Amino acid sequence: MRGKGNRPSQPLACRHTMRSMPTRKPVKPDVGRLDRVVAEARKARDEREDSYRGRALRLYPWICGRCAREFDHTNVHELTVHHKDHNHDHNPLDGSNWELLCLYCHDNEHQRQLDTRPLTRRAEHSAGATHAPFADLASLLKRDD
């Protein structure tokens, strides 16, 4: 009983679990560690986004690729990086997968991809979905933002 903060009253890893996973050391639940892992993952993601965003902003003029709205330092946070192939992890350094879009156009861009969701009345009225609905599922699952 060293004062390492109060532990939650839930049982530690039960014998059960340990027996079914013999390769695993009986690690005690370490909330602080989990927090750190989450924080690190978040930081890594932020850094990644930061770096490709920063790069994209250096590569391209600060203009929305759809509505041609221009941006400056006061509102550049509304300018976002869209991945043309919708794959966040595909970040070629020449910027060929990036497109700068304002928040609104970016949203629109994704709505077009996600039109399996009954968002618009138009979709309800005209059941004219000519494409396979499941084709969009993949992009839905790994949508970027």
Ligand SMILES: [Zn+2]
């Ligand atoms: Zn725009």
Ligand SMILES: [Zn+2]
């Ligand atoms: Zn996007």
